[in-house]
Amino acid sequence: MSVVKAVAVDAGAVFASLGIDPERLVRLRKSERLGMLQAGMDISTAQYCAYLLAVGIAAGLLFAVLYTALTLAFGLSPAYLLLALPLVPLGMFFARYHFAFLVRKRARDVDLNLLDALRHLLSELRSGETISGAALNVASEDYGAVSDLLKEALIYINEGASIESAFREVSSRTPSEAFRNFAASLSYSLSTGNSLVQVLEKNVRELELSQRIAVSIYANECSKLSTFVVVLTGVLPGLLIFALAEGGFVFGFRLPVESFMFIYLLAFPFSKYVMQAKLASISPGV
Amino acid sequence: MEEQLRLLKAFAGRVRSDSPAFVAIERGLRGSVEVMRGELTAGDWAALVVIGFALAFAVSALILAAAITPLIFALGLSLAVALVAAFSVYALPLVLSQGKIWAMERELPSFISYLLSVYAERRNMHDALLAATYASDYRHLGPELREAFAGYRAGAPPEKAYERLARTVRSRYVNRTFGWVVRCLETGLDVSDALGMLSHDVSATLELAAEKNSKVGMMTWMISASSGFFYPLFAALGLAIMSAFERLAAFQMYSPSEKGFVTLVLVGYLFAGVMLDAGYNGQVKFGDFRRGVMVYFPAMMLLAFAIFLVSYKSIGAFVGA
Numbered sequence: 001m002s003v004v005k006a007v008a009v010d011a012g013a014v015f016a017s018l019g020i021d022p023e024r025l026v027r028l029r030k031s032e033r034l035g036m037l038q039a040g041m042d043i044s045t046a047q048y049c050a051y052l053l054a055v056g057i058a059a060g061l062l063f064a065v066l067y068t069a070l071t072l073a074f075g076l077s078p079a080y081l082l083l084a085l086p087l088v089p090l091g092m093f094f095a096r097y098h099f100a101f102l103v104r105k106r107a108r109d110v111d112l113n114l115l116d117a118l119r120h121l122l123s124e125l126r127s128g129e130t131i132s133g134a135a136l137n138v139a140s141e142d143y144g145a146v147s148d149l150l151k152e153a154l155i156y157i158n159e160g161a162s163i164e165s166a167f168r169e170v171s172s173r174t175p176s177e178a179f180r181n182f183a184a185s186l187s188y189s190l191s192t193g194n195s196l197v198q199v200l201e202k203n204v205r206e207l208e209l210s211q212r213i214a215v216s217i218y219a220n221e222c223s224k225l226s227t228f229v230v231v232l233t234g235v236l237p238g239l240l241i242f243a244l245a246e247g248g249f250v251f252g253f254r255l256p257v258e259s260f261m262f263i264y265l266l267a268f269p270f271s272k273y274v275m276q277a278k279l280a281s282i283s284p285g286v
Numbered sequence: 287m288e289e290q291l292r293l294l295k296a297f298a299g300r301v302r303s304d305s306p307a308f309v310a311i312e313r314g315l316r317g318s319v320e321v322m323r324g325e326l327t328a329g330d331w332a333a334l335v336v337i338g339f340a341l342a343f344a345v346s347a348l349i350l351a352a353a354i355t356p357l358i359f360a361l362g363l364s365l366a367v368a369l370v371a372a373f374s375v376y377a378l379p380l381v382l383s384q385g386k387i388w389a390m391e392r393e394l395p396s397f398i399s400y401l402l403s404v405y406a407e408r409r410n411m412h413d414a415l416l417a418a419t420y421a422s423d424y425r426h427l428g429p430e431l432r433e434a435f436a437g438y439r440a441g442a443p444p445e446k447a448y449e450r451l452a453r454t455v456r457s458r459y460v461n462r463t464f465g466w467v468v469r470c471l472e473t474g475l476d477v478s479d480a481l482g483m484l485s486h487d488v489s490a491t492l493e494l495a496a497e498k499n500s501k502v503g504m505m506t507w508m509i510s511a512s513s514g515f516f517y518p519l520f521a522a523l524g525l526a527i528m529s530a531f532e533r534l535a536a537f538q539m540y541s542p543s544e545k546g547f548v549t550l551v552l553v554g555y556l557f558a559g560v561m562l563d564a565g566y567n568g569q570v571k572f573g574d575f576r577r578g579v580m581v582y583f584p585a586m587m588l589l590a591f592a593i594f595l596v597s598y599k600s601i602g603a604f605v606g607a
Contacts, residue, residue, distance in 0.1 A: 074547040112573070116458060119487050123466075123480035142458060211494060219501035226505040234512030237555060238520020241548075245528035248539045257544040264555040272559060276509070276566045283570060 004051060004102060005041045011054035012047035022049035032096070035103040038175050040148060051099075052092045059091025060084045070261075080258045094270070103175065104281045109145040110176035115207040117143040117150070118182065122200045131186075131196060132157055149174060164190050178207060218282050225275050233272040237264060291325045298326070298333035311335055311376065318383035321455055335375045342371030370591075373584040380581055384572070387457045389426040391488060394459055397427060398485040401467075405478055411470045430455070434464075444471035459488045506570050513559030514586045515593060521552050522597035530605040556594065560586045 015022050026049040036048050043051070064084040070076055117138050124134035132154065139150035149170050156166035164187035171183035182203050189199045240263070247253045302308070312332040319328040326334070347364035351357060400421045405414035415438075419431045430451055438447035444467075445452070451464035463484055466477040525548075532538050540548065561579060564586050568578010 070547065070550075074543045074550075076547065116487070116491075119483060120462060123483045126479050126483075127475060127477065141461070142456075208490065212497075215494060215498045215501065218498070219505075222502045222505045226508045229509045230512040230516060233559060234516035235520055237559075238517045238522075238524060241521055241524025241552065242527050243524075245524060245531055245539070249531045249535055254539060257540060257547055260548050260551045264551045265558070268555055269558045269562065272513075272562050276562060276569075279509075280566065280569045283573075 005043055007054055008043045008047040008051035011050035015050045022046055022053050026052050039103050040106055052095045055095035056088040056092035060088040063087050076258050101277045106145050107175040108281055110174050110179050113143040113146040114178050117146040118200055118204050125197050221282055225279055229275050233268055237268050295330055298330040301333040301336050302329050308332055315379050318379040321383040322379055331379055335372050338375040339368045339372035343368035370584045370587050377581045377584055386426055391457055391459050393424040393427040395485050395489045398481050402478055402481055444468045510563045510567055513563045514590045517559060518590045518594035519597050522594050523601050526598055526601040526605055556590055560590050
């Protein structure tokens with residue numbers, strides 16, 4: 001079970017035992033509801049809302065505890081303890097952002113594993129295996145999210161659904177365009193009697209091409225963002241101390257020592273995380 | 287070497303325990319150790335992790351307690367050094383096993399092509415395996431192939447004989463190749479098409495990976511350098527200049543306790559930054575953030591700490607801080 005799912009389930013149970021309905025406290029967007037379906041975590045709306053609230057409350061509490069300990073150790077100003085309050089919505093914002101990242105990452109995981117999975121499927125079909133037998137063999141291998149989607153499709157097929165409808169149903173559970181195209185081609189080929197092997201060969205060729213393009217796009221983005229990452233999260237945090245020291249002596253400017261905590265332990269790590277999440281979500285994964 | 291290994295095993299044997307923490311470390315290492323097939327078992331490696339932690343803590347506490355005051359800071363830093371040392375030992379089997387898997391994948395296309403050429407001629411997988419297994423001295427794949435083939439010839443069922451290559455070694459290409467080989471041996475199915483495709487897939491993937499590494503390898507390390515090199519260097523510079531200014535102006539901008547807090551916050555960001563960068567590196571190399579933290583974090587953290595301390599001392603000496 002992923003950490004997010006574990007937090008969602010546990011927080012949901014805690015809120016339920018306290019008689020609090022988290023759905024009444026958090027307003028969800030349409031895209032978030034779709035994201036819950038596509039995240040592959042199997043959590044309810046109430047559990048998702050509980051996860052957001054739990055992360056927000058934990059951020060506020062963690063800050064309060066940490067800041068109290070640091071105040072006792074270093075004699076900081078207790079007034080800044082009030083900043084624990086805005087950290088609750090900030091924590092919720094971070095939790096939303098992270099969940100959206102996980103949904104994008106899962107779509108990426110499908111895209112990255114689909115090529116290998118389709119190659120495997122193709123070789124199974126060429127060796128004379130039936131489509132459900134081939135899907136079963138591919139699903140039992142480690143193709144990440146693709147194996148999970150194929151397992152879901154096989155469950156539908158075993159429950160009596162046709163292969164076309166099972167794959168159509170499963171493709172609605174992933175934001176991956178590549179998987180949807182594959183499911184649509186598969187349904188079309190099965191309903192019209194076209195050669196499935198030829199359809200898969202075409203899909204594999206397209207994916208191979210798109211993977212090469214993905215490497216180029218990633219290289220370009222990486223070249224742009226790596227400079228930003230180095231300057232914004234490497235050089236700037238280091239130089240800031242130097243600038244503050246020099247500015248303080250030359251212009252008599254003195255930044256409250258407590259603000260260092262927000263700049264260095266919140267702003268800079270969050271910027272780094274956002275840039276790396278952006279890069280990770282377009283990584284070609286080879 | 288054998289004598290040293292024997293001593294190491296005996297020493298590790300004394301440290302082994304059934305505590306939940308020890309068992310968890312052992313469980314985490316088991317997969318990698320099974321792939322490596324070294325002299326040391328997962329339990330021995332887990333014991334070495336514990337020994338590494340204890341030794342690093344003792345040595346660093348002795349040195350740091352003499353150099354840093356108050357004692358609680360020295361002990362805290364020693365704990366961090368000990369954790370980094372334990373992580374380094376823990377990461378070693380992961381790195382070695384991953385290296386072995388990548389090396390086996392590189393040798394796979396040439397093995398498959400030899401296997402296929404014999405199989406196409408004789409239509410007999412046993413003969414093809416015999417020829418391909420002993421055809422070339424595949425450095426990493428070879429011992430596994432020879433052992434599996436010897437087991438098969440000795441009468442083990444194909445699934446059992448090739449179990450390591452078809453399942454234990456966590457590589458989808460190696461697993462798929464030997465999955466087909468086993469299926470062919472068991473059912474007589476013609477797998478030449480499937481193996482031919484697989485050989486092409488492995489070559490294409492390796493080629494693409496090489497292209498990606500040549501295009502973005504340097505940039506990925508630049509990103510890691512942001513927290514492992516640039517940040518500690520400039521942060522040390524800033525702190526040293528601040529101290530130098532204070533000496534020149536005979537005035538303290540921040541009290542000693544406030545400066546202690548600032549240093550703690552700076553080290554906190556160093557820790558968070560290195561962890562994020564190590565995870566990112568893992569995401570790029572293995573597609574796994576946690577694995578990246580396990581493998582790269584200890585070395586990067588040690589490097590960042592060393593750069594921070596060396597820069598602070600040398601710049602401090604230069605500007606008279």
